[in-house]
Amino acid sequence: MSHITDGDLHAYLDKALDAGAYGPAEAERIRAHLEGCAACAQRLDAERALRERATGILENADPGAVPLASFEELKARAAVTGGPSDRTSKFRLSWRSPYAIGLGWAATIALALWAGYSVKDFAPNPSGRSPVVSEPMRAREAAAADDQPGELDRKNDQAQASEVEAAAVTEAPGLVSSERAVRSRAGAPAAVPAEVVEDQDVAIDPAVRKEVAPADQPPASSREDFAAAPSNETGGVAGRVLDARKTLEQELSREGATAVDGLLLLSGERGSADVPGLDIRRIETVELPGIGPATLIVHVLPDGGDLELWSLSNSELAAASPRTAPEQRVAELAAYFRNSLPLRWSMSVQERSGGYLVARGPLPQDELDALMERVLDGG
Amino acid sequence: MQEDRTRTSLWVGAQEEGSRLEFGVRLSVTIDWAELYRETLPDLVRFLHRKVWDPERARDLAQEAFVRALRERPDKPRAWLFTVAANLARDEARTAIRRKRHLTLLHSESAGRVSPDDPADDLEREERWEAVRRALRELGERDREVLLLWDAGWDYGEIAEETGLAVGAVGTTLARARRRLVEAHEQEEGSNVAHH
Numbered sequence: 001m002s003h004i005t006d007g008d009l010h011a012y013l014d015k016a017l018d019a020g021a022y023g024p025a026e027a028e029r030i031r032a033h034l035e036g037c038a039a040c041a042q043r044l045d046a047e048r049a050l051r052e053r054a055t056g057i058l059e060n061a062d063p064g065a066v067p068l069a070s071f072e073e074l075k076a077r078a079a080v081t082g083g084p085s086d087r088t089s090k091f092r093l094s095w096r097s098p099y100a101i102g103l104g105w106a107a108t109i110a111l112a113l114w115a116g117y118s119v120k121d122f123a124p125n126p127s128g129r130s131p132v133v134s135e136p137m138r139a140r141e142a143a144a145a146d147d148q149p150g151e152l153d154r155k156n157d158q159a160q161a162s163e164v165e166a167a168a169v170t171e172a173p174g175l176v177s178s179e180r181a182v183r184s185r186a187g188a189p190a191a192v193p194a195e196v197v198e199d200q201d202v203a204i205d206p207a208v209r210k211e212v213a214p215a216d217q218p219p220a221s222s223r224e225d226f227a228a229a230p231s232n233e234t235g236g237v238a239g240r241v242l243d244a245r246k247t248l249e250q251e252l253s254r255e256g257a258t259a260v261d262g263l264l265l266l267s268g269e270r271g272s273a274d275v276p277g278l279d280i281r282r283i284e285t286v287e288l289p290g291i292g293p294a295t296l297i298v299h300v301l302p303d304g305g306d307l308e309l310w311s312l313s314n315s316e317l318a319a320a321s322p323r324t325a326p327e328q329r330v331a332e333l334a335a336y337f338r339n340s341l342p343l344r345w346s347m348s349v350q351e352r353s354g355g356y357l358v359a360r361g362p363l364p365q366d367e368l369d370a371l372m373e374r375v376l377d378g379g
Numbered sequence: 380m381q382e383d384r385t386r387t388s389l390w391v392g393a394q395e396e397g398s399r400l401e402f403g404v405r406l407s408v409t410i411d412w413a414e415l416y417r418e419t420l421p422d423l424v425r426f427l428h429r430k431v432w433d434p435e436r437a438r439d440l441a442q443e444a445f446v447r448a449l450r451e452r453p454d455k456p457r458a459w460l461f462t463v464a465a466n467l468a469r470d471e472a473r474t475a476i477r478r479k480r481h482l483t484l485l486h487s488e489s490a491g492r493v494s495p496d497d498p499a500d501d502l503e504r505e506e507r508w509e510a511v512r513r514a515l516r517e518l519g520e521r522d523r524e525v526l527l528l529w530d531a532g533w534d535y536g537e538i539a540e541e542t543g544l545a546v547g548a549v550g551t552t553l554a555r556a557r558r559r560l561v562e563a564h565e566q567e568e569g570s571n572v573a574h575h
Binding site for chain 2: 005006007008009010011014016022047050051053054055057058060061062063064066067068069071074075077078
């Protein structure tokens, strides 16, 4: 039986085990060991004293009460030299940006939105059916398109958010477990949150639910769509998600979010692999300037390197850049993705039903092409 | 006109339970910038003070970072604030610009001096800070950064993302940093006693 490391002792003292920094099994192992090992329990006491001493030292360096400017004052200051940057900047593509890396963590997995697209694009569609897009969603998209320019970004965000929900229901049934573990927190009336808490069977930290405070009720159709989600289809995001340890609570607190308009909780068994044999490091969505939204699934190559698979849907591309002819898409996408291609990386762009798939990675071109074929063939 | 609340649209969390994946999809998040300011600025000032060792400069840098955040409206404002503020502090140190009120950084007209009135208290506090400052300098750069981020309220996951460490390595780093800090501080205290 191996003893607990100093690092794990400090993680225990820092309550990092409780906060999900460690996987549940590892956290339980550490706790169990500390209960049964007198030597480690003694070390824990020593490390606790060390930790308190270090904390006390740092408190000695506290600046004391520092008078701060008011928020209004800072806001006025910010307004003097300009407003918020272009809204697209928050999605600006940076292949190795802290933002992108930050998204990765513990499987900050891409959205159900994009789970929809990614499942559709990466995994074989056993039913052979085209993805279903709900009429209410189409209506919302149309409404957003009719908005004033100044409202467009916000509306797009909302429409996109709604689309996540719809996509989760209509396009990613594989994410829905047979136990029907999908609950629409967004659709729950604010007055009865307990119903949602009691009803769900996924182990999201209760504290997360506490923070969830629906501000805007989504269209009722969303809830209906959600309830009507099929639960018996196969598919799903595949592979082993690395370091999937964080809870939503951490995500929420990290961003300084004070309200959440909606939260979907999905649960499902792993399905077929999108790239057989490769783990998934992370999944994220990126708004590509001038292109449109894309889903990125980063796989882990055997040598530890990243393999990027980008999925773009025809409908999204058409909405984002309606003037581009479909036959120009491949060239446009190739130019776009090649522009930021890291050194010694290869790239492959393929058209497929419903959209496009772009693979990029530190592989020889022939290996990447072969891998792409495997993806397109569904493994 | 700056809005006090902004919305970000999409975020997803997931965790793994055995063979089961659990996803949480946040559809839309509202960031209340005023509340973020109230909740984050004290931590940010504290964090910066351990870098610039001047409460007013720490305050000014923190506020400058927040002004920039109000303009940029980053999706992850807390991490963004700390990163930008740390860069501001580092840039300032690099260029050796330490004169107060000679920069364009925001300085609140309503904010007064932080120093206590009693010179004896002032001296004692300066000595205390100096001992901590010297002790912190004995730490490796990454260990120091991890320790200060933890001290500023970051959790292991956030620290891992910011520093590039594996989450499991954060505890190890903190253990080492704390031990070194305590040892170095004790040496400082010992030498001070001998000096006096």
